Amino acid sequence: MTSPALESFIAQSSARSRLQSDPADCVLALAPLMLDLIDHAGTFLEPHHFRSSDSGYTRNLIYEAPDKSLSLYALVWLPGQWTPVHDHGSWGVVGVVEGALEERSYVRLSSDRGADEEIDLVRGGVVLLRRGSVTSFVPNPDHIHMTGVPAERSRAVSLHLYGRAMNDFNTYDIEARTRRRITVPHNES
Numbered sequence: 001m002t003s004p005a006l007e008s009f010i011a012q013s014s015a016r017s018r019l020q021s022d023p024a025d026c027v028l029a030l031a032p033l034m035l036d037l038i039d040h041a042g043t044f045l046e047p048h049h050f051r052s053s054d055s056g057y058t059r060n061l062i063y064e065a066p067d068k069s070l071s072l073y074a075l076v077w078l079p080g081q082w083t084p085v086h087d088h089g090s091w092g093v094v095g096v097v098e099g100a101l102e103e104r105s106y107v108r109l110s111s112d113r114g115a116d117e118e119i120d121l122v123r124g125g126v127v128l129l130r131r132g133s134v135t136s137f138v139p140n141p142d143h144i145h146m147t148g149v150p151a152e153r154s155r156a157v158s159l160h161l162y163g164r165a166m167n168d169f170n171t172y173d174i175e176a177r178t179r180r181r182i183t184v185p186h187n188e189s
């Protein structure tokens, strides 16, 4: 890590997230940091952070705290690449550095009793995020969504800060009304 902007972001994010026990307060404190970080993306994003794949969106690790309490990734979305419907089980703050990222939300109608079955979801709204935009989510309850770039748009690149090492998440099968935990791969920094 050689960029003063990135070093400052990590230091401030770590300090602020430790002070905020409520995830909603945490993203309130961290979203402005992400807004500023986007402006300095050129000082720390290197060619390997722009790695992409024809087989799906690509997660390139930028930073992971030694105690796993924070992780920061550059995600590269080629046209037509999408996540599954998922939640993170963590707070997160996302900033777009290139292109336009689309986020489609889902609303859970059934109460979450911790079971992985009999889950009723309906589609919610859509948000389009251009370069400079910041969004966030909290697990109060979990924000369920899918993110990606439609086939007719160009590549998007986004920064994702999470309150844990993001090596797995819950994915949802709307028809089957189920969810399951899957491992999500990434490229090391």
Ligand SMILES: [Fe+2]
Binding pocket: 083, 086, 087, 088, 145, 147
């Ligand atoms: Fe997500």
